[in-house]
Amino acid sequence: MRRLADNNNNKQPVINLRPGGGRGPGAMGIPHEKAKNVKGSLKRIISYIGKNKNLLFAMLGVMLVATLLNIIAPSIQANAIDSITVTEEHPAVDLNELLNWMIVLGVVYLTSALLTYFQNIFAAKLSQYTVRIMRKDLFARISRLPIKYIDTHKHGDIMSRMTNDVENVSNSVSQSLGSLVSGVIMLVGCFTMMMIYSWQLTLVSMITIVLTLFVSKNLSKLMRKYFPMQQRKLGQLNGQIEETVSGYKTVKAFTREARVCEEFNATSDELRRIGIKAQILGGSMGPCMNCIGNIGFLLIAAFGGWFAIEGIISIGTIQAFITYSKQFTRPINEIANQYAQLQSALAGAERVFEIMDSEPEDEGGNEPFEIEDVKGDINFKDVQFSYVEGEPVLTDFDLWVKSGQKIAIVGATGSGKTTVINLLTRFYDVDGGVITLDGQDIRSIPKEKLRGSIGMVLQDTVIFSDTIAQNIRYGRIEATDEEVVAAAKLARVDDFASKLADGYDTQLTEGGSNLSQGQRQLIAIARAVLADPKILILDEATSSIDTRTEMHIQQAMIALMKGRTSLIIAHRLSTIRDADKIVVLAGGRVVEAGDHEELLAQRGAYYDLYQSQFAGIAT
């Protein structure tokens, strides 16, 4: 029963996300991690559950009564049996007495079933409500995390906190918590009932309990050794699958299929070997417990029989006792299981809270700032910046972009081009110096307004799993269909979108293969066009687009961007030649600046770069 229930709760994690969570599918049952700050995390979970106090108390109340009813039911059943048992003190079957007991029993059963139903409903509601708030809070925090956090943490790990860990907490709230509470009540209740019936038999059943504890302790000790091993292997295997399947084209191109299969088979065999050991241990628990249960049953029967002959107890008592002793050992297993489950849920909760506690991105200052009035005068003054302390990316960086200018930034990989953008948009903040927009320190401007005045097309194209139209509309949610199409036409999306069977309603997939890299970039450009920003940033936004298409887009953009500031990062000279000012970055500083002609005349770094365009012919 338990095993099945576990399987059902083990919702399939969705893998086509990202690897790296480390906790692959199939993790069930035997947890192997512990929370660091049990008390603190517990308190916070409880405070989450506490948001639905009424439900919680209702559930606990109903549970208490239901458990008590379950505790007394066997004793009533015993009375009923006694009433039809013929003994010396009880010479005849008493059908009236039997009927009376049966009515009582019926009422108890009915009530208990009804209460169980309500308990289930309350527990389900409680867990879903709790999990809903928790997920919401977690997501709200994730969406406000600074880019730095996202850049420095594995995405798979963040994902797994949102799914696996929250799910784990949810299951614990609905099941473990209830089972734990009712288990303890059951334990105390059964023990009391057993003692009332016969302290002698209670002593006898203690033997079973000792046995149960002994066996389960030793078995789980062994299991604790093998299960984590199995989990690790499984993680390794899943990692291998992820990597080879998504790097599939490379595998094919280099005819590495055989070798990759070999490596995979080795891991798979290893998993099988460890898996068999782990599962056998896990599978032995049931029969052993069953066996111990039967021994207990026998002990009670034998001693009960003996006591009955001696006249110490009645036959009904034996029946009741057997039920009680069964009910008694069950919660012991249950509590042990649930405790472990709770432990791992706590560890999961801790990971969730860790994100919730991480510093959110600050909202920026609250100096008055109107997006409509932005002129786009950007000034970097003595900017210092490093991602990793001691490895400066920008040093004494100065750049003045006058309102309405088109500025191009060129430089070798790693010269800090993208960093300039990261700082202007406050994805990262300067370590020293200041960046101003229209004379205002960008840190004093509300972030939302700062970013609202900037439109960006980034190096890595982000496509949401939605239709083409919706992906473009992301630039301005309230845009009409006509506006979307207009932007698409300008960005040359229309050329291919209108040829697709579903046109603009074609469903795109995140990272999907139904569009070429260049077409994805076009969509991102359309998005920025639709946003109609005061300042436009293009960071290698056209690298996969052919130059003629790019030229058409650029011409359209120039018209669109008239009087607005734009910053362009590109490797292609054709992309940047028209800029009002070209800035050459090297070693975190501006080494040259000027327009195309001026820079060529200087015969410096830009000249070298430009030369290299023709290196193909030169040699």
Add this chain to the structure above:
Amino acid sequence: MIKVLKYLKKYWYIAALSPLFMILEVSMDLIQPDLMSKIVDQGVLGENMDLIFEFGIQMIIFTFIGCIGGILSGVFGNMAAQSFANDLRKDAFSKVMKMSFQQTDKFTTGSLVTRLTNDITACQDFVGMALRMMVRTTMQFVGGIYMVLNIDARFGLILLVTLPVQLIIVAVVLKKGAPLFGVVQSKLDRVNSVVQENVSGARVVKAYTREQYEIDRFGTANDELCNTNLRVQKLMALLVPVLSILMNASVLAVIYLGGLQVQAQELEVGRIMAAITYITQILMSVMMIGMMFQQVTRASASAKRIREVLDADPVIGSGSFDGNTEIKGTVEFRNISFRYPGVQANNVLEDISFTVNKGETVAILGATGCGKTSLVNLIARFYDATEGQVLVDGVDVKEYDLDALRKKIGFVLQKSELFSDTIENNIRWGNPDATDEEVREAAMIAQADGFIQGFTDGYKDIVTEKGSSLSGGQKQRLSIARAIVKKPEILIFDDSMSALDLTTDAKLQRALRENLGDTTVIMIAQRVASVMGADKIAVIENGRLAAFDNHENLMKSCDVYQDIYNSQMREGDEKVG
């Protein structure tokens, strides 16, 4: 399901042992209540301690046999299930590795990963369960009924009433619940995908200040998930209480009927107690069967998904030609037309013919989405041409053994795919037997040596998750080094220099010319500067070959080429050229 289960055949003897031992365990379990009732009726009521001990010892023996049976059943069941899954996994994996691109496109890599992991685990769990739990439950059910009837046929009447009712309830709840489980899964997928998009697309979300919009979007997805979950749980909440009412009603009925018979002195109290135990067992097993049905539905869905993988015979079959040709390094396209199978109605490429001779460098130029990548994919038979022929060294690629064909080719993909291993080993992917010097040399040609040396561990530095620690340009250069170290006859670059800055690009071009003079190079590029030095340039326009000639001639004769050239060079080139 059946096709997948065939993988169990190899382990049939182990697999068969498991249910056998399970039957042993359950039979022992079934005897217990009967013995118990004898102990009560004859021993306790008959005040016969000897009988208690006699039956007691019997019971202990049966219990132990049962326990051993249970453990052994577990041992064999697990061995069978794990070996089954292991074989299945290995086969499915190698099948995936043999798939053609159009198949992986259709399946999507994400779904393939799920199939190889979750779905196989689901099937493994199912086999383990089927071998043991199903046998156990069925035995308990059938055995229980037999035992009850054995005690008193009249108790069968009770079962006749309660069993159908219970079966109906379980069936109804499951029937209502089953579709809901699917809904839950899809709602969960939705929640996951929103989170995923927000994490990997964080910059765009922030750039457009769409945080609140995303929070609302997530809120909707989250609410829907929670509500559906709640619906399922509410339905399931009904099951246990209703069934326990039925079960307890049966117990009451047994006690009453039993009471009457005890009064008529037809039955002993101990037998009633045994009957109660059996009836409880029977009804519990019905519930279990219901739960297992759910498992079966799920496993068969998984099995179906795995079968699709197993059945997917590579669309592109290998030929028999061993690749031993006299000329090494020529490629000829003969009247090639191509469209992506099943996706598009129109041809991407239309009647393209040109030849690349040994040692030549040929560049392919064309607009976004014009089919450049598709064209070079045909050389390595990643896809097959819809019409026409591709000949490598004078032989149709379809006649080649796939491995032999691809061994001739070094392919640098548009998207650099790196593996979590050392830089050195990533390069060595091209040629597992390459010496350290060869690796270094390839890296130098690819202009990668410089930045690799800059890493703390140099060539031993580990490439993290898909190369996230490297810049786009660095990843491209590693992929290029990987292809170079292979020392292929034909080297193909699929727009794989786009992230390189101009200086590096030029150095790379020069190094390629200097070091790989004999190698045929086919290069897709956007920059005219990268292609100007090529022996021939194929200009593709609207899927057709607009021109095929060298730079000078194209400048004179080809409008499209001039257009492209002007879009990049326009004025000023004379000054520095």
